[in-house]
Amino acid sequence: MKSFIILRSSTMAWNAVNALKKAKITAGYDKISSPHGCRFGVWVNGDPEHICRILQLSGIECLDIKREGELT
Amino acid sequence: MIYFDNAATTYPKPACVIRSADRALYDYGANPGRSGHALSQRTSEQVFIARQRCAEFFGAKTENTVFTLNCTHSLNFAIKGVCAMYGKPHIITTDLEHNAVIRPIYELAKEGKASYSIADSGSCDDDLIRSVKHLIRSDTRIMVATAGCNVDGRLTPIAAIGKLCAQNNICFIADCAQAAGVIPLSLSDGINIICAPGHKGLYGPMGTGLLLTDGKYPLKSIIQGGTGSMSESAEQPDFLPDMLESGTINTPGAIALGAGVSFVKARGIRRINEHETAVCDIVLKGLAKNPGIKVYRRDGLRYLPVVSFNVYGMLSSDAARILSDNGFYLRAGLHCNFLAHRKLGTIGKKGADLNGSVRLAPSVFNTEHDAARFVSFVNKKFC
Numbered sequence: 001m002k003s004f005i006i007l008r009s010s011t012m013a014w015n016a017v018n019a020l021k022k023a024k025i026t027a028g029y030d031k032i033s034s035p036h037g038c039r040f041g042v043w044v045n046g047d048p049e050h051i052c053r054i055l056q057l058s059g060i061e062c063l064d065i066k067r068e069g070e071l072t
Numbered sequence: 073m074i075y076f077d078n079a080a081t082t083y084p085k086p087a088c089v090i091r092s093a094d095r096a097l098y099d100y101g102a103n104p105g106r107s108g109h110a111l112s113q114r115t116s117e118q119v120f121i122a123r124q125r126c127a128e129f130f131g132a133k134t135e136n137t138v139f140t141l142n143c144t145h146s147l148n149f150a151i152k153g154v155c156a157m158y159g160k161p162h163i164i165t166t167d168l169e170h171n172a173v174i175r176p177i178y179e180l181a182k183e184g185k186a187s188y189s190i191a192d193s194g195s196c197d198d199d200l201i202r203s204v205k206h207l208i209r210s211d212t213r214i215m216v217a218t219a220g221c222n223v224d225g226r227l228t229p230i231a232a233i234g235k236l237c238a239q240n241n242i243c244f245i246a247d248c249a250q251a252a253g254v255i256p257l258s259l260s261d262g263i264n265i266i267c268a269p270g271h272k273g274l275y276g277p278m279g280t281g282l283l284l285t286d287g288k289y290p291l292k293s294i295i296q297g298g299t300g301s302m303s304e305s306a307e308q309p310d311f312l313p314d315m316l317e318s319g320t321i322n323t324p325g326a327i328a329l330g331a332g333v334s335f336v337k338a339r340g341i342r343r344i345n346e347h348e349t350a351v352c353d354i355v356l357k358g359l360a361k362n363p364g365i366k367v368y369r370r371d372g373l374r375y376l377p378v379v380s381f382n383v384y385g386m387l388s389s390d391a392a393r394i395l396s397d398n399g400f401y402l403r404a405g406l407h408c409n410f411l412a413h414r415k416l417g418t419i420g421k422k423g424a425d426l427n428g429s430v431r432l433a434p435s436v437f438n439t440e441h442d443a444a445r446f447v448s449f450v451n452k453k454f455c
Contacts, residue, residue, distance in 0.1 A: 009301050009314050010105035011135050014120035029117065031108040037304030040105075059133075 003048040004032060005055070006041040006064040013040040019058040020044070025051060034066070074442045075401045079222060079250055079378055079433030081271045081278055085332070089275055092331035096324035103320055105300040119323060122330025123313070129333050130266050131258035132284035138313040139326045140281035143249040144172040146267035147216070149283055149316055150245045151176045153291030154214055154265070155186050161213035163188040164204055164242075167415050168221040168228065171408045173247050177216065186214075193415065196372050197229040204233060208240055215244045219251035223412040223429065224368045225378030227255070234262020243289040250376055252282075253336045254345055259286045273344075274336060275435075276329030279322050285312070293318070344436050348377030351434040351443045355379050358447030364454045368416050368429060379432040382418065383454045388428045394453065395430070400446055404430045 005027075007013045013029050020027040020042070027042040044051050052062035075083050096118065102109065104116035120134070127137040140146045151173070155161055163177050167190050180186040191203040204215065215237050220227045230246060237244035246263040253273025257266060263286075270280025285291070296308040297318030309315050336344065356379060359365045368380040383391040392404030405428040406413055413419035418429050432446070 008311055009135070009309070010116055011120060011123065011313055014117065015134055018124075029113055031105070031112075031300070033108075037302065038300070040301060 002043055002045055002068040004030070004041050004043055004066045004068070005048055005052060005062050006039045006066065007060065008040070008063060010040045012060055013042055015058070016042045016055055016060050019055055019060060020051065023054050025054070027051075039064075073399050073401065074438070074446065076432045076434060076438065076442075076446070077401050077403045078435035078438075079225075079272065079407075079431060080403050082273065082275050082435045084437060085277070085328075086275050086335045088335055089277070089328045089331045093277055093324045093328035096327040100323065100327065104323055106298075106320070115323060118327050118330075119321070122327050122333075125330045125333045125337075126282055127284065129337060130252075130268075130282075130284045131260045132266070132286070136285045136287050136312050138283040138285075138316045139321045139329075140283055140316070141279055141322065142271070142281040143247065143267050143269035144281075146269075146281045146283040147172045147245070147247055148176050149294060150265045150267055150285075150291065151214065151216060152180065152294045153316075154243050154245070154289050155180055156292040156294075157290055158213045160184065160211075161186055162209050162211045163214040163216065164191055164207050164212055165189075165216045166191045166193050166200065166204075166218065166228065167411045168193050168218050168223075168226060169216070169409070169411050170218065170222055170247060170249060171410070172249070173216050173218070174411060187211075190411070193226070193228070195370065197232065197374075201229060201232050201236065204236060208236075208242070212240065212242055215242050216247065217244070218247040218249070219255070219257060220248075220376040220378075221409070221412050222250045222378075223407050223409050223431070224380040224416060225250065225376035225433075227251070227374040227376060230257070230263065231261050237264070238262055250378070253333075253341065254348065254376055256341050259284060264289050265291075270325065270329040270332065274329060275332035277322075277325045280325040280329045282329075283316060287312075291316075339436060345377065347436060348434045348438070351438050351440060352377045352379050352432070354440055354443035355432055355447055358444070359450060362451050362455055365450065368418070377434060380416075380429040381432070382427065382429050386454070388418075388430045391430050391454065395449075398449060398453075400449065402430050402432050404428060407431060 100115040102111035248268040252268035266284040270276030271278040299314040388404035
């Protein structure tokens with residue numbers, strides 16, 4: 001199942017794409033509109049909690065995780 | 073035409089920079105970080121790549137690398153932004169500073185938001201360090217110094233100033249307008265905030281600049297607006313780069329600046345500096361025997377590849393006009409830096425004495441042959 005990891009900014013989302021690329025994890029940059037406003041982040045396929053831990057190691061803080069379908 | 077006005081802006085630009093700007097206008101025309109469609113995302117990626125190149129070049133994190141309009145813009149953000157975090161701090165600057173430094177500081181003082189002192193750069197690096205040390209007070213929070221003076225190219229002891237600031241918990245803002253791309257500069261040198269133009273030694277287009285911070289000293293934004301993030305809130309984002317990038321950035325400029333930085337990196341700063349210094353050395357040697365020329369260089373100081381001079385008995389603007397009429401493009405006047413001209417004695421109190429100097433600044437594209445032609449002309453015309 002796809003998940004959307006919410007990050008602080010566009011720059012952090014691209015940082016995440018790069019950091020995950022190094023860990024051989026494919027991530028897609030996106031900007032979505034949620035009921036709380038627009039959010040930058042990355043779409044991932046694997047376990048988002050695990051991916052957030054990888055991002056944490058690169059100094060990238062995950063603000064929230066949304067499963068596909070939870071966004072509307 | 074021989075263009076020697078590269079301290080104002082480098083020209084010509086490298087082919088890769090021109091191609092990059094061209095491609096940005098053709099292929100990356102959407103607004104980055106605003107929309108979510110594919111073209112906006114591709115544009116956003118290109119801006120990120122440029123940001124990454126600039127960040128790596130100066131030892132910064134990508135998120136702490138801000139695209140600005142020019143170095144003045146960066147300096148205003150840095151000086152006023154850090155100042156706003158304190159209650160009327162004391163700022164130290166030097167007598168070599170461009171108006172992009174002294175005017176924001178003066179304005180803050182005039183508004184009662186800061187006080188300031190100007191360190192005497194004296195006649196050697198130690199003089200400057202001693203003066204800065206002497207001026208540090210308990211309420212000193214900010215030090216702003218040029219890495220290299222734009223008038224005569226005098227280099228300042230950046231690492232020593234950085235060390236002194238770190239010891240005294242003072243935020244060190246470096247004006248790298250003339251030095252970026254010509255000497256190695258990094259946040260690891262003890263600089264807390266680097267301000268740099270994109271259009272000079274980094275070979276980017278005009279209308280581009282950089283602010284890079286190590287994040288140790290928080291700053292407030294002096295302008296607020298849309299950033300594409302936190303759009304549901306009236307609060308300006310408190311994180312970089314968004315906090316300082318309100319409004320649509322100069323996207324083709326930023327992407328082309330990234331190409332400029334890659335160009336400098338590929339050529340190598342050391343090689344660029346050696347080349348430009350060799351061009352200046354030909355000019356310095358060639359003009360040394362001309363009694364009609366006064367060159368502003370002193371022994372015991374280190375200089376950027378810049379030669380500042382005057383023709384005796386002639387206004388700098390008149391000399392530059394004659395040079396221009398003969399195909400040599402140099403800048404004359406005060407170079408927006410009355411402090412350094414006071415120091416050099418090239419500024420008076422009356423209009424007619426506001427002479428300034430003529431400044432020759434080569435780029436990587438000037439040749440030793442250019443320098444020889446210039447010397448030959450000057451020594452024939454002004455002797």
